[in-house]
Amino acid sequence: MPKATIVVPAYNVAATIGDTLRSLLAQTFADFEIVVVDDGSGDRTLAVVRSFGDSRIRIVQQPNRGLAGARNTGIHAARGDYVGFCDSDDLWRPTKLATHVAHLAANPQVGLSYSGSELIDADGRPMGLAQSPRLTGITAAHVFRRNPVGNGSAAVMRRAALDAIAFRPEGEAARDWWFDERFRQSEDIECWLRLALTTDWEIEGVPGLLTRYRIVPGGLSAGIDRQYGAWQTMVDKLSDTAPAFMARELPAARAFQNRYLARRAVSSGDARQAVRRLRAAWASSPRAMLSEPLKTATTCAATVVLAAFGAGALSAIAQRTGRRAA
Structure with a gap:
């Protein structure tokens, strides 16, 4: 075997x-x-x-x-x-x-x-x-x-x-x-x-x-809203399993989930979705976002560059800096 x-x-x-x-x-x-x-x-x-x-x-x-x-x-x-x-x-x-x-x-x-x-x-x-x-x-x-x-x-x-x-x-x-x-x-x-x-x-x-x-390109970005909906369904399901845990951890988790989806939108070149998800992340829990300043700052910076200058500029910056954070 x-x-x-x-x-x-x-x-x-x-x-x-x-x-x-x-x-x-x-x-x-x-x-x-x-x-x-x-x-x-x-x-x-x-x-x-x-x-x-x-x-x-x-x-x-x-x-x-x-x-x-x-x-x-x-x-x-x-x-x-x-x-x-x-x-x-x-x-x-x-x-x-x-x-x-x-x-x-x-x-x-x-x-x-x-x-x-x-x-x-x-x-x-x-x-x-x-x-x-x-x-x-x-x-x-x-x-x-x-x-x-x-x-x-x-x-x-x-x-x-x-x-x-x-x-x-x-x-x-x-x-x-x-x-x-x-x-x-x-x-x-x-x-x-x-x-x-x-x-x-x-x-x-x-x-x-x-x-x-x-x-x-386009595939993940197009599914971001559905992915967030599925994540919320997961929250609803497991809230019955561990209600106290979910109540305590949900605001920060929601912030991090939206930040994650913002990064995925950046990877897919979807500036509108990246901005939307980043705003939702800050609204969910500013404290959670500030607890990881480097990752949050990187996500914010990438979103701003993508929204202002496009995917080509973002790719050029990534190649020059050799940054390996998603």
């Missing part, structure tokens, strides 16, 4: 999944399998995956259930003690799996290991930006306020930790859920926060930008 499983949800991603799989097959840690969940694709996704002819790749097909549903099917099929996730347009650095396996093996209390992420554009080129999160001393408040895991392709989890948060909603006969399939966005942070709130498993990061996270 493989020691680790990498779950790759795939829906109409023929253009990118080849690069994703090549990055995963190049892992320096050799004892792994890749479970590709074809989530009802209508393009050549399945043909691209099959063209690899690699015994380490297993394909599971299902009617479309969305990203959370594809991840759940992949977890259900996974045979490894460790389960990592890589979306089908993102990439892993060759040492990523080895680093997380070593981290989890050396720290039996850690259930979720994650890394920082380099942001790449639609063509796979570095954008000069990165998610460089806090790595240690992670509490539920940190997850709620800042989501240090960052994105759905950064995490590698212990199977036992996943099993601790498994549930089966009414009407589901085939398998458990780990990610909540009612969420079309924010399903990852809902999962991480539920782990932090309801179990004793720790969440901890490892150094390095081991995930390469793709930003597609």
Whole structure:
């Protein structure tokens, strides 16, 4: 049985999944399998995956259930003690799996290991930006306020930790859920926060930008309002689980969520949305915004440059300064 499983949800991603799989097959840690969940694709996704002819790749097909549903099917099929996730347009650095396996093996209390992420554009080129999160001393408040895991392709989890948060909603006969399939966005942070709130498993990061996270112009920006709505739905759901926690942490978390979405809007070149989200962040909790002056100032400065001079000027500044903060 493989020691680790990498779950790759795939829906109409023929253009990118080849690069994703090549990055995963190049892992320096050799004892792994890749479970590709074809989530009802209508393009050549399945043909691209099959063209690899690699015994380490297993394909599971299902009617479309969305990203959370594809991840759940992949977890259900996974045979490894460790389960990592890589979306089908993102990439892993060759040492990523080895680093997380070593981290989890050396720290039996850690259930979720994650890394920082380099942001790449639609063509796979570095954008000069990165998610460089806090790595240690992670509490539920940190997850709620800042989501240090960052994105759905950064995490590698212990199977036992996943099993601790498994549930089966009414009407589901085939398998458990780990990610909540009612969420079309924010399903990852809902999962991480539920782990932090309801179990004793720790969440901890490892150094390095081991995930390469793709930003597609217009795509993320167009979904920012929906992403915020999904985040609010997550808040409503988990308020029943931990009402006192939610009441205490919500103002700061709302500020940080809006600041995060402002940065994503900046990355997508959407000045209007960046300004809107930045204003909402300040309105939610000025104290929270001032508690991280460098990140807040960077976000404000990038938003001002984008709004005043456009994406070209922002990109030129990033290239000259070599700044790696997203």
